Amino acid sequence: MAQSKPYIISFSSGKGGVGKTTVAVNLGLSLSQSTNRVLLIDGDLGLANVDVVLGLSVRHTIRETVQEGRALSDTLIRITKDFFVLPASSGVPEMTRLSVQEQELLLGALEEDAREFDYVLVDTAAGIGESVLWFNNWVGSHCIIFSPDPTSLTDAYALIKVLTTRYGKDNFYLIVNQVNSGREGQEIFVNMERVLSQFLDIHPQYLGAIPRDNAVVRAIRKQRPFLETEPGSKAGRALCRVCDNLVEALRV
Amino acid sequence: MAPRKKAEALFEKLEEDAVQYPVEYIRLTDGKDWWQGVLCYDTSIPDARKNFLIATFARLSGHETEGKKNSLARKDSCQVSPEERAQLFSFLKSGAE
Numbered sequence: 069m070a071q072s073k074p075y076i077i078s079f080s081s082g083k084g085g086v087g088k089t090t091v092a093v094n095l096g097l098s099l100s101q102s103t104n105r106v107l108l109i110d111g112d113l114g115l116a117n118v119d120v121v122l123g124l125s126v127r128h129t130i131r132e133t134v135q136e137g138r139a140l141s142d143t144l145i146r147i148t149k150d151f152f153v154l155p156a157s158s159g160v161p162e163m164t165r166l167s168v169q170e171q172e173l174l175l176g177a178l179e180e181d182a183r184e185f186d187y188v189l190v191d192t193a194a195g196i197g198e199s200v201l202w203f204n205n206w207v208g209s210h211c212i213i214f215s216p217d218p219t220s221l222t223d224a225y226a227l228i229k230v231l232t233t234r235y236g237k238d239n240f241y242l243i244v245n246q247v248n249s250g251r252e253g254q255e256i257f258v259n260m261e262r263v264l265s266q267f268l269d270i271h272p273q274y275l276g277a278i279p280r281d282n283a284v285v286r287a288i289r290k291q292r293p294f295l296e297t298e299p300g301s302k303a304g305r306a307l308c309r310v311c312d313n314l315v316e317a318l319r320v
Numbered sequence: 321m322a323p324r325k326k327a328e329a330l331f332e333k334l335e336e337d338a339v340q341y342p343v344e345y346i347r348l349t350d351g352k353d354w355w356q357g358v359l360c361y362d363t364s365i366p367d368a369r370k371n372f373l374i375a376t377f378a379r380l381s382g383h384e385t386e387g388k389k390n391s392l393a394r395k396d397s398c399q400v401s402p403e404e405r406a407q408l409f410s411f412l413k414s415g416a417e
Contacts, residue, residue: 221408222400230398259411267404 082223084194092191098311100151104186112193114164116156123291131157240272253277276310
């Protein structure tokens, strides 16, 4: 069933270090290049990373909305004409354990601001902690990013199992990152899909694979999106295909 | 009272009663099974704390929490089983051969 705008999508992984934030940032940029208004929310409320990946100097964060009532719109950072980021705080442990009231306040404010955008991406923390679960409960679609590493496969599967079993979620899109080839990504997806289908009766959609590429490493060191620094790289081209597939999957 | 409000009210009461045992929880759902997720804890939770929460939850919700039809069983049901792991890794093993 086609969803309506704004499309609100989480980016989660289970395991950390699989490139979730890098993919989310570059996908956000890619979506905005097609004249979509895109908001990327840093959902890692206690250990933010989006600002680091983008080399931003952040003055205000989501923390001030939750703790001081500051308007989210005053915290937004404009990256390009149509790409905005809502940064979170780093080194603030209390932000990882918001009360139900604080969650409601934050999600209410986010819902208000989301109306101004075509796509709202939520880059969640790694793991299956509270904020990962309630952010995922809020959104309608879930991008799960994982690598060929067995620990990453297990953690991604465990996250999907929790979201399915506890929250009745079934709208999953899978991205395999850091693969050696497109074929490897496809085979890993097919295997994951088979296990999800067999044990959870879940049928995720495949958005594609992004290869290991030094262009990504170089961009991370420059604190810039690889889609901006080396758009013609293997990773850049793969990311654009993933973006096209995501747009199509959400539209259909 | 709407299911979600009822669940939230229950949880607030649960928190009040659990002063010395901070309750871990996750955002409540709007699903039919409105109380799912009210109690959320790791399987490594100490027995004393788990027993306290089970008793308090049963008293406040009216739901029996023994046996398989409770939120603890639901929590355990999210555990990735050895069979699931074996299937997940089967591709890697066949690829390595």
